[in-house]
Amino acid sequence: DAGVIQSPRHEVTEMGQEVTLRCKPISGHDYLFWYRQTMMRGLELLIYFNNNVPIDDSGMPEDRFSAKMPNASFSTLKIQPSEPRDSAVYFCASSRDFLEQFFGPGTRLTVL
Amino acid sequence: AQSVSQHNHHVILSEAASLELGCNYSYGGTVNLFWYVQYPGQHLQLLLKYFSGDPLVKGIKGFEAEFIKSKFSFNLRKPSVQWSDTAEYFCAVNAQDTGRRALTFGSGTRLQVQP
Numbered sequence: 497d498a499g500v501i502q503s504p505r506h507e508v509t510e511m512g513q514e515v516t517l518r519c520k521p522i523s524g525h526d527y528l529f530w531y532r533q534t535m536m537r538g539l540e541l542l543i544y545f546n547n548n549v550p551i552d553d554s555g556m557p558e559d560r561f562s563a564k565m566p567n568a569s570f571s572t573l574k575i576q577p578s579e580p581r582d583s584a585v586y587f588c589a590s591s592r593d594f595l596e597q598f599f600g601p602g603t604r605l606t607v608l
Numbered sequence: 609a610q611s612v613s614q615h616n617h618h619v620i621l622s623e624a625a626s627l628e629l630g631c632n633y634s635y636g637g638t639v640n641l642f643w644y645v646q647y648p649g650q651h652l653q654l655l656l657k658y659f660s661g662d663p664l665v666k667g668i669k670g671f672e673a674e675f676i677k678s679k680f681s682f683n684l685r686k687p688s689v690q691w692s693d694t695a696e697y698f699c700a701v702n703a704q705d706t707g708r709r710a711l712t713f714g715s716g717t718r719l720q721v722q723p
Binding site: 500529538540546551587589594596598600602 | 642654657698702711712715716
């Protein structure tokens with residue numbers, strides 16, 4: 497298996513622009529997680545899905561953030577409009593049983 | 609809500625030195641515990657995990673961790689570090705009884721091993 501795939505790996509955008517991050521989980525994994533990693537706040541859980549259904553989005557910072565999982569093999573995290581404080585590395589992870597999570601390589605987002 | 613504390617933010621060791629990284633969590637119930645490692649420029653990888661049973665858990669690359677319930681701790685150890693162990697290490701906890709299917713991560717410890 498190719499592991500968790502994320503795209504793009506790097507994204508540089510200007511404040512106010514829409515940003516869409518993509519994730520393909522490992523086949524057969526029922527759980528998908530979106531995390532954000534910053535120097536100040538460490539690794540934070542934003543939202544997670546079980547069988548394509550959002551279960552807990554309490555970590556989503558504000559309404560500018562939204563996430564979808566239209567099918568078992570694809571998820572998106574969208575930020576609209578983006579702000580400089582959104583600059584971070586965004587990780588997607590998937591898991592068969594939510595405990596042992598497999599992380600993707602991350603998307604490094606820079607908002608100017 | 610549970611929290612995870614990693615008190616050592618940055619550790620510098622020489623090769624062959626012994627390593628112990630602290631991890632404490634704040635939850636009184638049953639927990640699942642993890643250590644993840646993030647090598648420079650790479651994604652997080654599972655190093656070891658504890659669900660139940662023997663509190664001394666052995667993981668990959670010679671790492672081990674000991675769960676001490678009375679101290680709410682899950683410290684990571686390695687008897688002799690190598691330069692290739694330079695990475696950031698994250699402790700994570702899941703509280704079983706809450707029904708929340710997610711991990712809470714500590715802030716991480718950056719380990720630098722000098723040759």
